[in-house]
Amino acid sequence: MLIETLQQLFDRDLNKLKSEIESYQNEKSLWVIDKNIANSAGNLCLHLIGNLNWFIGATFGKTGYVRNRELEFSQKDVPQSELIQRIEETILVVRQGLDALTEEDLKTDYPIVVFEYKTTTTFFLVHLTAHLSYHLGQINYHRRLLD
Template structure:
């Protein structure tokens, strides 16, 4: 199952990279419009911060320190976002491949949701979160690249 999760996470992160690179420029990547409070660039940084923390730092003990506030308020270059996406793929792959069936059945080490859940279920939650925001970024890009 880990190979399948790595494959799907990697596919989605590569699609995220494709979306970021499809913006005509950084100003559009970080633009907001009425009714859309988060830019594509900030959502991309949110996704990489989320995965690098919940998978890399918590499960993989990578030492990554997340700055969630900056994910939503910072301005980053396209090159930095792409580098963070590539780093996320690397950290995710190295961490997930080491997890055993026993690790997956244990409660996720941090209480993130209202109830405790297994690490396996939380990984599926993270995958859903990634793809939810990936869809938002795709929509944002199509709205702004006119």
């Protein structure tokens, strides 16, 4: 049951991410930073894609994805259409990764120690939904302020 809930939340928020990226009227605005805004919407989008492809896709879906976190924040001017395509691919990767889990798997330790302590798989997947939602809100504000 929790896996279905997580799938619904990731699906909802990744589709909202796609909608936000599509809503930029000026493609160059995706990469604008201003004053105290340290990360562009484009870089936050790349970060979310990398994060989920690594922590769900590679870990549970065995996709072989190799993450380059630094590039998520340094790469610029990826076309809007490519960001949208990557989001669509990430939606599928997340679905497949979560489909590989059982309710029993959720009770085990997440296979990677991400924080300074071990967490259960449930805890870490809930954390990932909150992380996605947090950056999705930042992207929404970025678009409304700078586009």
